[in-house]
Every structure is written in C-alpha cells, then in structure tokens.
Amino acid sequence: MQTSIHSSDRFKPSVLRKTVLDMAYAGSTVHIGCAFSIIEILAVLYRNHLRYPDNTPDSAGRDYLVLSKGHGVMAQYACMYERGWLTDTQVQNYFADGSELKGLSDSRIPGLEVTSGSLGHGFSVGVGLALAAKLRFTDQKTYAIVGDGEINEGPIWEGALFAAHHELDNFMVIVDENGFQAMGATKDVMSLGSIESKFESFGFEAVTIDGHDEAALDGAIAALWASPSKRPKALIAKTVKGKGVPFMENNNMWHYTRLNDKTHAEAVAAVAQGA
Amino acid sequence: MRQAFSDTLVALAKADPNVLLLTGDHGYALFDAFRKECPAQYINAGIAEQNMVGMAAGLARAGFRPFVYGLSAFIPVRVIEQIKLDIAHDNLPVVLCGDGAGFVYSHLGTSHQSTEDIACTRAIPQLRIYSPADRFELVRCMTQSYECAQPVYLRMGKADLGDVHAGALSGSIEELIQLRVGSDTRVALLATGSMAKAAVDAHEQFFPDASVWSVPSIKPLDNASILELASRFNAFIVLEEHSTIGGLGSAVTELCSEFHPVRTLRIGVNDRFSHKCGTYQYLRVEHGLDLENIRKKISSFVGLPASVKTA
Structure with a gap:
C-alpha cells in the first residue's frame, strides 16, 4: 500500500498509467501489462533516487537507468514525459509514421540508456x-530493470557472475517478478524458483518486496545502497502484470492485446479510480 | 603479427588511459606485456562473451575505448547480436578483435575455425571490418581503429606467414594497397588477410605479370579504386581465407555488377566445413587454397598457361 509519507504529486502512478494508456491507444500497440507492472518501481526511482545533475536526460555524472526489459518502455516514457523530456506531440503521436518513440527502448532517445527488446542485453x-x-x-549508480521471464x-x-566478482556495489538489478512471460506463466514456461536465492548464490545482496508498495520500494532501495556490503544489489519486486486495471491484472492477454475505444475508456476510468 | 598486436595495444593503452582490454579468458601469453604495463586497463571478463561485449558497450558509453579480444569463431560470430544492438546501433567506439580467423585452429575443428565471420558482420550498419595481411597492416588497422572512434571488427588470421610489406604503413587502411606491379591487363589479384601472402607468392612463382593488391578494409570497401581497376582489367581474382559467400569476393562482385561488371573468380572456402583434421597447411590444401591449387584455378579461369614465367 502507498503511504501518504511517500506518495507525492510527482510521478503519481495513476497519472503515469493514464499516459501509458493514452500512448497505447494512440499507437494501437501492445505491452500494456508489461508496462503497468513496473509503474511504481519507476515512479520511486525517478522521484527519489535517479540523479540527473543538470536536469537533462544526458547529464554528465548521472545515474543510469537501464530498461533491460525494453518492452516496458511506455512506463518509462510516461516518467520522461512528466520530467518534460518528451512533448505532448510525441505522446499523442505515438507510433505515427516518422515518429521517434519506438515500442522498445532505443538509446537514441535521450533518457533511454540502452537499445533493448532483445532480452538479456541491457543487464x-x-x-x-x-x-x-x-x-x-x-x-x-546503475539500475537495470529486468523481467522475470x-x-x-x-x-x-x-x-x-562478473558484477559479483568485481564487487560492483554500485549496480542494482531490479527484477519485475510479475509471474508471466509472453506465452504464459513463468512457472509453466520455465520455473524460476526463488529469484532472490539465485541472485544471493551468485553473490548479490538480494531482497524481495511488494513492487507496487512505493514506501517499501523506496525503503528497500535506500537500505540496499546503505549496506556496507560490497556485493551488487538485487531487488526482487513482486508485481502484478497489468496492475491498476482490474480486467488486465494477471491476464496475460494484455501482453499482446490492443485497446479499442471501449477498453481504453474502461481502463482510463479504472486507473482514475485507483488514484 | 601477435607481437605487433601486443606492442600496439600497449602503446595505445599507455597513451590513453581510457583504452581498456577485455578478454574472454583468451590470449594467455599474448597479454603478458599488457598486464605488466597496464594492469588497471586489463579485464578478464571470463568465459562469457555475450556479457563481455554488452559490458564493452556500457564502458564505451561512459567514455572508455574498449578493445575486446577473443577467437574469431566467438568474437564476432557468437556475439553477433550484441555487436549489432549494443555497439553498432549506437556507433560506439569498440574494437572487436577476432584472432585465429580462417583455419588457424586447424586441429581443433569447426568450433574454432572461422570462415563465415565476414559474411556475418558485413550487413551490420556502422561496423567497419579490417582484415590485415601482415604486422604492418595490423598496426595501421589498430591505430586507425582507435583514431576513427567507431565500431570495428578486426579480423586477425594466420600470424606467421611472413610480411607482404617492406615496412610501416602511413596511409589510410581503407584504401587498396598495391603489393606487386605487373604489365598484364588480363587479370588483377585482390586478396585480404592471410591470402595476400598467397597472392604475392602466386605472382612471384607463376604470374609475374599479374598485379596484386591487398584489401585490408572489407568495409568500407575502397569502391573507387576497385571500379578503376575494373575498367582496366579483364578479370579479377579475389582471394580470401573465408567462405566465397559473403566475404570480400562477394563485396567486389556486388559492387562491380552494378557499375562495371568484370569477370571475377572468387577463391575461398566453398561453402563447407572442414571434415578432416591436420596442420594449417593441410587444411589450406584440403580447401584448395594452397599455392598449387591457386595456380590451377587462375590458369583455368583466365586462360593463362600453367607456370607462365614471362619475362
């Protein structure tokens, strides 16, 4: 649950989700559920943790946010839009012929650090x-957001292995553990077992939290960085694919389903209600 | 050639602390000097090539100048997607050094032989492909790779075949370099990497009137020079220790077919793996890339009699 202490008018999840819905509707595109599971993670990072010294997306000395699961990029666009790094036109004309914002993270866009989409690269x-x-x-500091799939x-x-061996304690992987991948539940496609244990055994300092609880996310990120350990960090965020719109939640068809007039309106209403 | 590689890398690294050497746990003795002279710039990334190339992209993004070393069977072919997506897409200054191209690891079999690497990399935009023939071309390829600050695949083949140049080179490595001058306009030999020495030997032993060029840069190709030669010669012989599909021979014929068609014999590996094992020289014979086979192919193609030692 969100708490009033950590909630903020900046990067409000309901606003970010509304931007995602509008982009997905404008572009008639997919990957909505994949974006919704990382909304709170990104909100907390952009609000409280990512440092851009001169407030530009390519600031020298900035922290790096690598969206390795590049198909969640609409969630990051929503944050970049709120930061003023994307224009109204870019959001409204998502996927228009000749436009720049693609359906997967592309590092030519200031604010996106990697060209991902082929999985396992950004990390x-x-x-x-x-x-x-x-x-x-x-x-x-560098954050890499990866999907559980x-x-x-x-x-x-x-x-x-490399990060642990070289004691990269300035590196944090955030696993969006929403339990689904493209073709089904992760437990049915390729069982992952305990992701926390896996990263622990690889030499990471790992913790598992509710990936939609902003206070918990904020606290866990801060605590991992505050640790004196030289181990790289792993934050396992238990999330819900499609979070914020009841008919999308844990419904894997929203990995690949497009919005129509009706579902867009219903989703926008649901997101507003959850604000 | 390996000594030149080591010396040049050490010199570049000492001159610029941003130069890093990443190796996928290869190059045991090759990097003794580097480790001694520039230990802070040496990173053994372990037997994990995909991660190594991805990391090189991250390091380059942050201003470093990584040289990534591996066997050419692994760098670039095993990591072709990392090269495409993490490095070339963003035009990052990473030099991918693939050692042992062709049949160098003759006894080890297909996993360590590399005769498809040029074909795999040629279609990747913004990636340069250098294929030095000897230590002098290698040094210039390395310095130009550093100077151009763009993605480069440096293809290093058999290291001990002897020099084709008399001394250090100073011009651009992206131009043809004439190795031998001949008066016969029936045929020009264009060769890259290890086969440049074979072309020179063919000239000296069998075709002294044939002109020979080294092609150290497969991409960009020196289009202007090749088309100029196409207008002067009746036929090309292209030699490479690589598949005849997708390598230098393909690049030359693709270019000429559009602007100035010229009969071209591609001497390379004929779309097959090495089924048998033996010395490097054995495999060159087995694939028809030894001097005698080259002589026969050229003679047959351009109608030159065997062993024409014209004055």
Whole structure:
C-alpha cells in the first residue's frame, strides 16, 4: 500500500498509467501489462533516487537507468514525459509514421540508456556502466530493470557472475517478478524458483518486496545502497502484470492485446479510480 | 603479427588511459606485456562473451575505448547480436578483435575455425571490418581503429606467414594497397588477410605479370579504386581465407555488377566445413587454397598457361 509519507504529486502512478494508456491507444500497440507492472518501481526511482545533475536526460555524472526489459518502455516514457523530456506531440503521436518513440527502448532517445527488446542485453550494458563508474571513481549508480521471464537468458547470469566478482556495489538489478512471460506463466514456461536465492548464490545482496508498495520500494532501495556490503544489489519486486486495471491484472492477454475505444475508456476510468 | 598486436595495444593503452582490454579468458601469453604495463586497463571478463561485449558497450558509453579480444569463431560470430544492438546501433567506439580467423585452429575443428565471420558482420550498419595481411597492416588497422572512434571488427588470421610489406604503413587502411606491379591487363589479384601472402607468392612463382593488391578494409570497401581497376582489367581474382559467400569476393562482385561488371573468380572456402583434421597447411590444401591449387584455378579461369614465367 502507498503511504501518504511517500506518495507525492510527482510521478503519481495513476497519472503515469493514464499516459501509458493514452500512448497505447494512440499507437494501437501492445505491452500494456508489461508496462503497468513496473509503474511504481519507476515512479520511486525517478522521484527519489535517479540523479540527473543538470536536469537533462544526458547529464554528465548521472545515474543510469537501464530498461533491460525494453518492452516496458511506455512506463518509462510516461516518467520522461512528466520530467518534460518528451512533448505532448510525441505522446499523442505515438507510433505515427516518422515518429521517434519506438515500442522498445532505443538509446537514441535521450533518457533511454540502452537499445533493448532483445532480452538479456541491457543487464550486461548496465554492468559495463557500473564498471565504468568504478574505474572512474565516481559515485554514479546503475539500475537495470529486468523481467522475470527475461532472466531465462544466459547473459544475465554471465553478467551476474562478473558484477559479483568485481564487487560492483554500485549496480542494482531490479527484477519485475510479475509471474508471466509472453506465452504464459513463468512457472509453466520455465520455473524460476526463488529469484532472490539465485541472485544471493551468485553473490548479490538480494531482497524481495511488494513492487507496487512505493514506501517499501523506496525503503528497500535506500537500505540496499546503505549496506556496507560490497556485493551488487538485487531487488526482487513482486508485481502484478497489468496492475491498476482490474480486467488486465494477471491476464496475460494484455501482453499482446490492443485497446479499442471501449477498453481504453474502461481502463482510463479504472486507473482514475485507483488514484 | 601477435607481437605487433601486443606492442600496439600497449602503446595505445599507455597513451590513453581510457583504452581498456577485455578478454574472454583468451590470449594467455599474448597479454603478458599488457598486464605488466597496464594492469588497471586489463579485464578478464571470463568465459562469457555475450556479457563481455554488452559490458564493452556500457564502458564505451561512459567514455572508455574498449578493445575486446577473443577467437574469431566467438568474437564476432557468437556475439553477433550484441555487436549489432549494443555497439553498432549506437556507433560506439569498440574494437572487436577476432584472432585465429580462417583455419588457424586447424586441429581443433569447426568450433574454432572461422570462415563465415565476414559474411556475418558485413550487413551490420556502422561496423567497419579490417582484415590485415601482415604486422604492418595490423598496426595501421589498430591505430586507425582507435583514431576513427567507431565500431570495428578486426579480423586477425594466420600470424606467421611472413610480411607482404617492406615496412610501416602511413596511409589510410581503407584504401587498396598495391603489393606487386605487373604489365598484364588480363587479370588483377585482390586478396585480404592471410591470402595476400598467397597472392604475392602466386605472382612471384607463376604470374609475374599479374598485379596484386591487398584489401585490408572489407568495409568500407575502397569502391573507387576497385571500379578503376575494373575498367582496366579483364578479370579479377579475389582471394580470401573465408567462405566465397559473403566475404570480400562477394563485396567486389556486388559492387562491380552494378557499375562495371568484370569477370571475377572468387577463391575461398566453398561453402563447407572442414571434415578432416591436420596442420594449417593441410587444411589450406584440403580447401584448395594452397599455392598449387591457386595456380590451377587462375590458369583455368583466365586462360593463362600453367607456370607462365614471362619475362
């Protein structure tokens, strides 16, 4: 549950979800459920943790947010829109011919650090960014958001070994554990067992929390960074795919279903009600 | 060639602390000097090539200049998607050094042989492909890779075949370099990597009137020079220790077919794996890339008699 202490008018989840719905409707596109499960994670990161020294998306010395599960990019667009890094036109004309914002994270857009979409890439790029900060002795932090389905990919575990061996305590992987991947439940496609235990055994300092509880997210992120351990960090966020719209929640068809007039209106109403 | 590689890498790294060497647990003795001279710039990324190339992209984003080393069977082919997406897409200055291209690991079999790497990389936008013939071309390829600050695949083949140049090179590595001058306009030999030495040997032993060029840059290709040669010569012989599909021979014929068609014999690997094992020289013979086979193919193609030692 959100608490009044940590809630804020900035990056309100209901507002972010409304932006996602409007973009998805305008672009007649998919991946809505995948964006909704990481709304609170991104809200908390943008509100309280990500540092952009000169308030521009490409600020020197910034923290890095790597959206390895690039198909959740509408959630990040919503945050970038609120930061003023995207225009009304870009949001309203999502997917219009000749437009720039794609359906997957593309690093040519200031504010997106990686070109992902092929899964298992962003994590390694993030490890490289974290290593760069260590080599330069800066205090920059790198966050890599991965999906639970995405961690089927082998390079994730290659990167995890490296990050732990090189004590990249400035690196945090956030696993969006919504329990689904494209074709079904993760437990049916490729059982993951305890993700927390897996990262622990790879040498990470790991914790599992409710990925929609902003106060819990905020506290867990702060606590992981405050730890004196030199281990890289893993935040396992238990989430709900499609969170915020009852008919989308835990309904995997919203990985690939497009909005029509009716479902858009109903979803917008549901999101407003949940505000 | 390996000594030149090590020396150049050490020199680049000492001149620029942003130069990093990443290796996928390969290059045991090769990097002794680097580890001694620049230990803070040496990273053994473990036997994890995909992560290594992704990390190199992250390091390059943050201003570093990674040289990523591996066997050419793994760098680039195993990590082709990381090269495409993490590096080339964003034009990041990463130099991908693939060692042992062609049949160098002749005894180890298909996993370690690399005759499809050029074909795999050529279609990736913004990626340069350099294929040095000897230590002098290698040094220039490496310095130009650093200077251009763009993604480069550096294809390193058999290292001990001998030099084709008399000394250090100073011009652009992205232009053809003439190795031998001949008066016969019936045929021009264009060769890259290890086969440049074979082309020079063919000239000296069998076709002294044939002109020979080295092509150290597969991409960008020196289109202007090749088309100029196409207008002067009746036929091209293209030699490479790579599949005849998708390599230098393909690049030359694709170019010429559009602007100035010229009969071209592609001498390379004929779309098959190595089924048998043996020395490097054995596999060159087995695939028809030894000097005698080259002589026969050229003679047959352009109607030159065998062993024409014209004055």
